[in-house]
Amino acid sequence: MATVPWLVDVLRAAGVQVVVEGDWLNRSAGSSFAPIGVLWHHTAATSSASNPHPALNICINGRSDLPGPLCQALVDYHGVFHVISAxxxxxxxxxxxxxxxxxxDGNTLMIGWEIDYNGVNQEMTAAQYNASIAATAAVLKRLGRDASHARGHRETSTSGKIDPSFIDLNTMRADVAAKMAGGGGTWSSVVDNSTAGRFAASASWGTSTYSTQRYGTDYRFAEPVAASDAAWYKFNVPATANYRVDAWWPAVSGYNSATPYIVSTTTGNRTVIVDQRATGGQWRTLGTFTLPAGDANRVAVSRWSSAAGLIVADAVRLTRV
Structure with a gap:
């Protein structure tokens, strides 16, 4: 049986903040363990600054239907790695x-991070993402594997798991590869229309589940009018820098052909027009813009369009470039 008694040292050497949880060297869920990769999860618990690791006890001790430990490490709201098992x-x-x-057997093949956020109306924090990138890069180096050995549970699950939600796993692997090559990694964040505290729209915007191309459980829609009445996406941008702005919408032939997206940059608002009748169900790049640091409304979908058809507000992603 292989073990990873080096885990704490490797994480700390990578600059990751570590808390050791009890007898982690001996805590185990069986004897078959020969990891070749790292698997990302979310816990489905709602974390916060004041309650940063609500799922920690379950990850250590397990559930009635599944004995613990349930991961090698839990990543709390602040990006701290709570190491549970070697x-x-x-x-x-x-x-x-x-x-x-x-x-x-995935438990034999992979080391697991449980990132403590609910994954339904809460995304991982920038601190969680950055720490998980650094930790994954360091562990894969120790295992002698490349960034392609970093996976998300939704990619390997045979039972329809959705975790980790709200991140692009190809972007994650690119960030791990950059970190392994000596780069700093890349910050990326997604805000969906259902992300708590991160999306705001007036009562004129309805909610729909009509299109299966939607991001998440639903999306918002409104008729075009000669007024902005914008639906805003709020991001906590870590530093003033260049960011790629991507949008996701479900495409329907009757939707709006000239939907305005507004990006709030360091030099004022910039407007990008897109056709929401086509190229839906995927990330579409609006452009790269210099955004100011801070927690504020950064991207909006405006209703001010001369074209006919419903205007849709679904999800927006920022990625530092």
Whole structure:
């Protein structure tokens, strides 16, 4: 049986803040463990600055239907790694295979991070993302594997798991690769229309689940008018820098062909017009802009369009470039 008694030292050497949880060297969920990759999860618990690791006890001790430990480390709201086990953990279940990770026993094949956020109306914090990138890069180096061995549970699950929500896993792997190559990694954040405290729209914006191309559980819509009445997406931008702005909308032939997206930059608002009748169900790049640091409304969908058809507000992503 392999173990990873080096985990704490490797994480700390990578600049990750670590808290050791009890007898982590001996805590185990079985004897078959020969990891070749790292698997990302979210806990489905709602974390906050005042309650940064609500799922920690469950991750250590397990549930009535699944004995602990449930991960090698839990990543709290502040990006602190709570190291739980150096051994096999019940986090992955059966792997259907993804990238270089073969089908088989995921608990044997992968080291697991449980990132403590709910994944429904809460995304991971920038601190969680950045710490998880640094930790994943360091562990994969120690294992002698490349960034393709970093996967999300939704990529390997045979039972329809959705975790980790609200991140692009290809972007995650690119950030891990950059970190492994000596770069600083890349900050990225997604705000959906259902992200708590991050989306604001007037009562004129309805809610729909009509299109299966939606991001998340639903999206917002409104008729075009000769007024902005914008739906705003709020981001906590970590530093004044250049950011790629991507938008996601469900495309329907009757939707608006000239939907205005507004980006609040360091030099004022910039407007980008998109056709929401086409290229839906995927990230579409609006452009790269210099955004100021701070927690504020950064991107909006405006109703001010001369074209016919419903205007949709679904999800927006910022990525530092």
């Amino acid at each position: 051994n096999r953990c019940n986090h992955a279940g059966v792997s259907r295979g993804s990238g270089p990770i073969p089908a088989g």
